[in-house]
Amino acid sequence: MKLTFSTIITVAVGFTACEAFAPRHLQLAASSQCLSSRNAFFGFGVDEKTTTANAASPNSKALIERAKDIIKNKSGFYSNFDADVFSEEFVFRGPYIGPLNKKDYLDTMDAFSIYKALPDIDPNAWGFSIDPKDPNRVWFMVRNTGTFDGEPFLSATVNFKPNGAKLEGCPETFSILFDEEQKMKYLSVGYVADRFEGNTDGKGAAVGIFKVIGIPFPKVGPVLKFTQFFLSEIVRQPPLSYSTDVPEWWTDKNKASEGYL
16 A cells, blocks of 8 residues: 555544544543554554463473572572483573583583582572463573672682672573473573673673673684684583584574584
8 A cells, every 4th residue: 555645644633533532531442442553554563472371371380480490409500400300402502602412511510610609699580481482491581699709710720719709690581491301401591681780791691700700701703712612622621612412403404593513
């Protein structure tokens, strides 16, 4: 349909009349209908997806509770890990680190032992919800806090001594994908939602902690790529940046976003 200036004016007047001439006690309802009309006319989506049905199902509630327990008590980052909650097909991915398979992830968490270096570390997680496209995936947010007053960081290699630094993280998006046995198949972490909050300079997950406690981390670019390649493929000692052997489901072209796979 070709829009002319007169057509636009006519529509605008109609919107105005819709609100202005309705009885006072009906104006709230009318204005809501007019807003929907405006959105539809100008091409804005008004058909929002809902997760009400999924969120109310017993299985979804169980997955949310399981996600809360894993991230706080069994992930290896905020506490010691429980290897039994991880699928053998597990993949970890963050903005800078990953993909890591189950063994490499657990070995890397052992090497970092962040929960020992920051004994009071807390994800302060909130907003747990079921993905409307995948009933086995739980999304949530974290805002990490903690104090670097525990054990030295990376004691076997760097041996960086505690300095009392206070972590005030920015909001980050996490997700957990469960398999049919309710084991964790995929964990994504560290995707910053607001880089202007906190004291991590907009960095999430372990990289944000490095920033706060004073350990330099290379910027995205050739130096970071070479460092990750050298440590993960030549040295092959945890902590690792990525795995050279990852589950087949992650390398599927329909799912993977890793350029080098």
